[in-house]
Amino acid sequence: MSHIRPRVAATSALLAAGVVSGALTGAPAQAVTGNRVAPTAYAYTAQITVGNHDRGCSAVLVDAEWLLTAASCFANSGTTVPPGAPKTKTTAVVGPSELSSNHILDTRRQVVELVPRSDRDVVLARLSRPVTKVAPIALASSAPAAGEELKFAGYGRTAAEWAPLDLHTGVYTVNSASGTTAAVTGKGGASACAGDAGGPVVREAGGTASLVGLSSQSYQGGCFGADPAESRTGGVVARVDDLGAWVTSTVGAPRITDFNCDGVEDIAISDPKAVVGGVDGAGAVRVVYGGGKGTASIDQDLDWVPGTAEAGDWFGETIETTDHNQDGCTDLVIGTPSEDIGTTDDAGMVDVVYGGPGGLGTNSVKNTHFEQNSGPGSLGASTPETGDRMGQALAAGSTASGEPFLVIGAPGEAIGSVPKAGMVFYVRDSTSIGITTANVGIDQDSTGVPGSVEANDGFGGAVAADANRIAIGAPGEAIDADANAGNVAVFSHKLNSEKRPTPLLGLDQDLDAVSGGSEAGDQFGxxxxxxxxxxxxxxxxxxxxxxxxxxxxxxxxxxxxxxxxxxxxxxxxxxxxxxxxxxxxxxxxxxxxxxxxxxxxxxxxxxxxxxxxxxxxxxxxxxxxxxxxxxxxxxxxxxxxxxxxxxxxxxxxxxxxxxxxxxxxxxxxxxxxxxxxxxxxxxxxxxxxxxxxxxxxxxxxxxxxxxxxxxxxxxxxxxxxxxxxxxxxxxxxxxxxxxxx
Missing domain, CATH: 2.130.10.130 (Integrin alpha, N-terminal)
Structure with missing residues (x-):
């Protein structure tokens, strides 16, 4: 593969009054001295590229989905960064000590959310999906002490290279520490250079490394492109050893609905019987953007929303939220199970409306549309029929490995000549990077699925999913002679030989380990x-x-x-x-x-x-x-x-x-x-x-x-x-x- 040679630009100059005399500059690059590290050493270090190589920094993996880095990497000046998605597309490569490494694609992620600190040059940066092949580093539990030696690493310039491909390291000696920073001097001529800002500063003890801080500012003495007269190797480290509780609470918080990716919670509210263009029951979804940023209406009279507002469509009868295209903005999944397809009544359809900095439907790619007899996979191969009600039930999210998915119930789907047996369409990202529309159909005749295809089972009448599993209800399932007793099938996201989620088990009330007994009309599931x-x-x-x-x-x-x-x-x-x-x-x-x-x-x-x-x-x-x-x-x-x-x-x-x-x-x-x-x-x-x-x-x-x-x-x-x-x-x-x- 071709070598990646990013152009790394230094950040703007910063003053460090009270630390050392003279001006220091932001340090987005790498250590001047130090040997090329072993392939597995400092694997938690990441390279960040902002825009089309407009700016480069280093970072450190502190959670499978989160980096710590310098806020100044994203600021036009200073260290003030607004929360939410970065203003410019930002990419992170985590783990490879050599950027030409063959596994670079396994660890390249987009930075989709920033959570800054207001008191220091630190920001948490969320990745588009988890990094599973690199172990995060733990934060240190004590402050840097005067005279202590700490290791630092980064992907910035060296003494001889503008944009090296190798991770380099150096040693800092701590001069003093304040509440949020530490003054340091590079040992043996080592210095943080342009591109090192945000790189890890670690304490090594007993063979274990812990994160003390991040490179923040440096005189850049000896760095490629720096003033040849500058020999100082001093700098400032932003402390993170006292940020454990903040990091834990931030990375552990549930995701909020954030359609315009500004870090403020939004809400989508459906009104499926709403009048649209004078048509009763066409349906609409009303959106309220948090922080007083206005409202919006999504309906089928918008030229970018498939379909046409028609009586009885009930657009938005079901809705769900997820970040389906993994850009940091929440996307809205809209089910319209009463939608007629041509002359076929209540066949149903589903749309994913993408969020963006301007809100829902403001990006160049506004939505992805799903209906039967359209597109690839099982959806493209199936035919819309009266009463299919595709989209009556929805679930959406990402697997444990970070792949986005949709679960779409069509409980009125006929399987062969069996009416209203029901089917579920499972839509899954089928590549390591990017979104596809790969989808498969699941019914009760699929390999390993509990139960069997019968009239009026309504398989897919209810669905639920998390990162680990999928549950599909068939509330109309007959158990023995008991009509509408109901059952539930549970699956993992692991795909079987048929490229379907793997069935794990079935649940009904005639099982010894389940309370009660199956009775007609229970509607279990x-x-x-x-x-x-x-x-x-x-x-x-x-x-x-x-x-x-x-x-x-x-x-x-x-x-x-x-x-x-x-x-x-x-x-x-x-x-x-x-x-x-x-x-x-x-x-x-x-x-x-x-x-x-x-x-x-x-x-x-x-x-x-x-x-x-x-x-x-x-x-x-x-x-x-x-x-x-x-x-x-x-x-x-x-x-x-x-x-x-x-x-x-x-x-x-x-x-x-x-x-x-x-x-x-x-x-x-x-x-x-x-x-x-x-x-x-x-x-x-x-x-x-x-x-x-x-x-x-x-x-x-x-x-x-x-x-x-x-x-x-x-x-x-x-x-x-x-x-x-x-x-x-x-x-x-x-x-x-x-x-x-």
């Missing part, structure tokens, strides 16, 4: 939630917890049968395989310690949402949360007023639950008939979004509830309310809040 779980002793969240809703479950409450009372069962899915049941949730009896009482028609489990608020840390009862919607719950004399109950996924249900109905937890009241509270719920790392598309407002409402409002024992904080006609949103609406992401 009608709703699903799946979240990563890191148990004690595990290095990462490689397990998952799956919640399965059965809103048609009949329950015996104090000797009386309550039809369609509903329940939810949770399962642990270990990385090693298999499953174990954790808890069974229901409203129970009037005398138990779970809030509420199970009644006929409650449909507890009609909707589910779950979240791990600290996905990198050990999972706890506080971090693993579940919310259950009971849309048929009667409140007083108000039939189908609806209610929500929240639980911990890891603790005893009754001791950790909270009942939410209209008039509580910040939800406006009073309860009203057919309001169906709980029909739209979505957990994020900081909020529970509760949609109220059926009332009390005639147009619909969305509430953003703080986690304290929905956690057992929590106090109520202020609630953010979104509704048509407020905050820049259009004044029209019919089912506003039907879904929110």
């Amino acid at each position: 009608k709703s699903l939630a799946l979240v990563p779980y890191r148990p004690s002793g595990a290095a990462a969240a490689t397990d998952s917890i799956l919640a399965v809703g059965a809103p048609g479950e009949d329950l015996d409450i104090d000797g009386a049968n309550k039809t369609d009372a509903g329940n939810v069962i949770t399962f642990r899915l270990p990385a090693a395989g298999g499953y174990s049941q954790l808890n069974v949730y229901s409203s129970g009896t009037a005398s138990d310690d779970v809030a509420g009482t199970s009644e006929s028609g409650d449909r507890f489990g009609q909707t589910l949402t779950a979240v791990n608020t600290t996905p990198r840390a050990l999972s706890t009862a506080a971090s693993m949360k579940l919310a259950v919607g009971a849309t048929g719950e009667a409140v007083g004399t108000a039939a189908k007023a609806g209610a929500i109950t929240t639980f911990s996924l890891l603790a005893t249900p009754g001791a950790n639950d909270r009942w939410i109905e209209a008039g509580t937890s910040g939800v406006p009241g009073p309860a009203g008939a057919d309001h169906q509270l709980g029909a739209s719920i979505r957990f994020t790392g900081t909020r529970l979004y509760v949609g109220m598309p059926y009332g009390p407002g005639s147009k619909g409402t969305l509430l953003a509830l703080s986690l304290s409002n929905v956690t057992a024992g929590g106090t109520n904080a202020a609630v953010t309310t979104y509704e048509p006609g407020q905050g820049g949103l259009p004044a029209t609406g019919s089912r506003f809040g039907y879904a929110a992401r």
Whole structure:
């Protein structure tokens, strides 16, 4: 392969008053002296290239997805950098000590997000996908001490080369340390040069290296291109040994919805019955950009959105969010299962609308469209049929190795001559870099998939996925002679010989290890939630917890049968395989310690949402949360007023639950008939979004509830309310809040 010879430019000059006399310059390059290192040495060091080699720096891997580097590398001057995506496309190469190494493509990533420090020349830089072949370095736990010797590394200039291909190292002697910096002098003539800024400064003890700081400023004595009269090798190191808590909390935080990649949370709110261009039920998705940056509407009257606004399309009936093109901006996945394809009614379609610095749909590539009989793979080979309802269920994310995926349910798909058996389309990045539209179809006749293709199974009626696994519900599945009893199939993202996700197991209520028994109408798998779980002793969240809703479950409450009372069962899915049941949730009896009482028609489990608020840390009862919607719950004399109950996924249900109905937890009241509270719920790392598309407002409402409002024992904080006609949103609406992401 051709050698990569980046042009590396120095950053602007910086003053270092109080450290050493005279001016120092930012140091984006490499050590002047020092031997070429061994191929595996300092592998955590990265080279950063900003733009078309407009600027170059070094960096250090501190997490599989995050680098620490100098904020000055991204600043026009000084060290002030706004959070969010870099203003200029930035590439990082992690690991190879020689940039012409054959495995460079395995470790090249785009920098997609910056999280700066305001008190020093330090920024965390998120990568487009994890680096799996290089071990991150741990931060040191103590400050640099005067007289201590520290190693530093970088990819910048040397004494003789403008743009060397080799990683070089040198030794600093610490002169003094302040709260955020340390003054250093290069030993033996070593000096940080242009391109070294952000490179690691490490302490080596007992054969283990720990990160003390980052090269920040240097006199650049002896560097190629520097003033020949300059002989000083002194410089300034930005300390990071005291930033462990900040790094941990930043890299471990759940991703936010950020369509314009400015680091501020946004929200997409669907109104699938919205009037568009005078057409009722065409549907729209309303977007509110955080930080007061305005609103937008996405609908099929936009010239870049496929289709045409038509009555009954219900554009946005389902929505999901992910960074599908891995540019740091959240993308919006929109399902339109009622879309007619030609003369074929309710065939359905799905669009991925890409985010960008200007918001959704502002980049040159605005969307990717998915429909049957179009494009490659199984989608291109399949034919849209009446009632397929492709897009009725959606899941999206990235695998543990960082490959983006979509899971698209088409529960009305006929398999051969079998009507409404159901199918799921799995869309996956099939290359190490970049997005493709490779996709495969999964049905119950696919190799290893539990169950068999039968009429009205509705396979794909519910889907859920995390980085580890995929769950697909078939709520219409007959178990023996029990119609609509329901089952769930669980898969890994590992592709089998058919290039499909590998089936792992099936779940239904006739299994000995699953509570209850399969009965007609249970609809086990009608709703699903799946979240990563890191148990004690595990290095990462490689397990998952799956919640399965059965809103048609009949329950015996104090000797009386309550039809369609509903329940939810949770399962642990270990990385090693298999499953174990954790808890069974229901409203129970009037005398138990779970809030509420199970009644006929409650449909507890009609909707589910779950979240791990600290996905990198050990999972706890506080971090693993579940919310259950009971849309048929009667409140007083108000039939189908609806209610929500929240639980911990890891603790005893009754001791950790909270009942939410209209008039509580910040939800406006009073309860009203057919309001169906709980029909739209979505957990994020900081909020529970509760949609109220059926009332009390005639147009619909969305509430953003703080986690304290929905956690057992929590106090109520202020609630953010979104509704048509407020905050820049259009004044029209019919089912506003039907879904929110």
